[in-house]
Amino acid sequence: MVIKIMDKKTELEAAAFRKLVQHLREHTEVQNIDLMNLASFCRNCLSKWYRAAAEERGEEMDYETAREIVYGMPYSEWKDKYQNEASSEQKEKFKEVTGEEA
Numbered sequence: 001m002v003i004k005i006m007d008k009k010t011e012l013e014a015a016a017f018r019k020l021v022q023h024l025r026e027h028t029e030v031q032n033i034d035l036m037n038l039a040s041f042c043r044n045c046l047s048k049w050y051r052a053a054a055e056e057r058g059e060e061m062d063y064e065t066a067r068e069i070v071y072g073m074p075y076s077e078w079k080d081k082y083q084n085e086a087s088s089e090q091k092e093k094f095k096e097v098t099g100e101e102a
Contacts, residue, residue: 021046025072028082033102037093046070 024030024043032042044067051066067075086094091102 033086033090037097043070
């Protein structure tokens with residue numbers, strides 16, 4: 001009984017993850033810095049979490065492969081097509097939120 005509940009839970013979590021990734025792919029106008037400033041995570045964070053989950057389960061995966069899964073294309077291609085230069089306001093907020101330079 002517990003296995004069936006966990007299987008259903010895992011299935012639902014996977015579906016929600018796929019929906020989130022699809023939503024982020026469709027909304028390329030939303031910059032990663034905006035996500036970081038508002039929610040303290042971005043597409044790159046999601047990629048890192050995906051890679052970590054794979055490795056926790058004994059699957060080898062490099063960061064670029066995880067990024068391609070999340071972005072739906074190589075990161076360098078996404079960056080060229082969709083990433084804008086961050087404004088000074090975005091960079092300032094990022095430093096406030098993360099303590100790091102953007």
